[in-house]
Amino acid sequence: MTIAEVSKKYDISADTLRYYERIGLLPRVNRNKSGIRDYSEEDCNWVEFIKCMRSAGLSIEVLIEYISLYQKGEHTNQARKEILIEERDKLILRIDELNKTLERLNWKIEQYGKWSK
Amino acid sequence: MTIAEVSKKYDISADTLRYYERIGLLPRVNRNKSGIRDYSEEDCNWVEFIKCMRSAGLSIEVLIEYISLYQKGEHTNQARKEILIEERDKLILRIDELNKTLERLNWKIEQYGKWSK
């Protein structure tokens, strides 16, 4: 797949895809004879994974670390698992906080409802 | 209360408090005879509200709009309510997305568990 196709499929700009690869957030994508990126299915899976994790607030920094460990092979499994657990726990706290704020917003909206009908 | 006290109480730097006031994200705080900020209880309530809403991801831009409407008086109630509803709905979607990612992380962590124990 070309960068344009991947960009469209995952709704991430080609610029961002190149940027992610440049900083090591995506494993290096193979080029064809003329130097143009040709994304494999595994590349696409990484793109999708990164998109999902970024949208959940995981920092680029921590994801670079995760990918770097992945590329070092199976002996990094424990370390990778620890990263995921740490991020998972942060996410739980975050969701909790957001739910509290949601309740607060709901309450405030109700107050407005009392006069503004 | 002085800016240092408010800063400590809400864990927001004095720089940030001044910055928020400067850009209209906080209503202008009264100064004493020598020009030093003296935060009233209402000021503090705003600080706490802003902190909470920012941490939930509401943009500074939308909060400035909300506060600006507030300062224009009761006839802006409907508009303010609409802002809150819009942000509340965005927040619900966000929480939903985060919960899905949380499930995915949990699943991945379990996969790691299978070999790395």
Add this chain to the structure above:
DNA sequence: ATAACATTTAAACTTAACTCTAAGTCAATA
């Protein structure tokens, strides 16, 4: 085979949201 368009790289630029600096004022303390 030439115009029009996509891709490449490196590097500069942008944006949101702060954060720091400089130069000055003011209040409390030694």
Add this chain to the structure above:
DNA sequence: TATTGACTTAGAGTTAAGTTTAAATGTTAT
């Protein structure tokens, strides 16, 4: 009363995460 330390403003600097630009090369449709 001299110094120490918090506060003031305006404006410059920082950070994370892209986005845009420039200059070159490659590809496709006529």
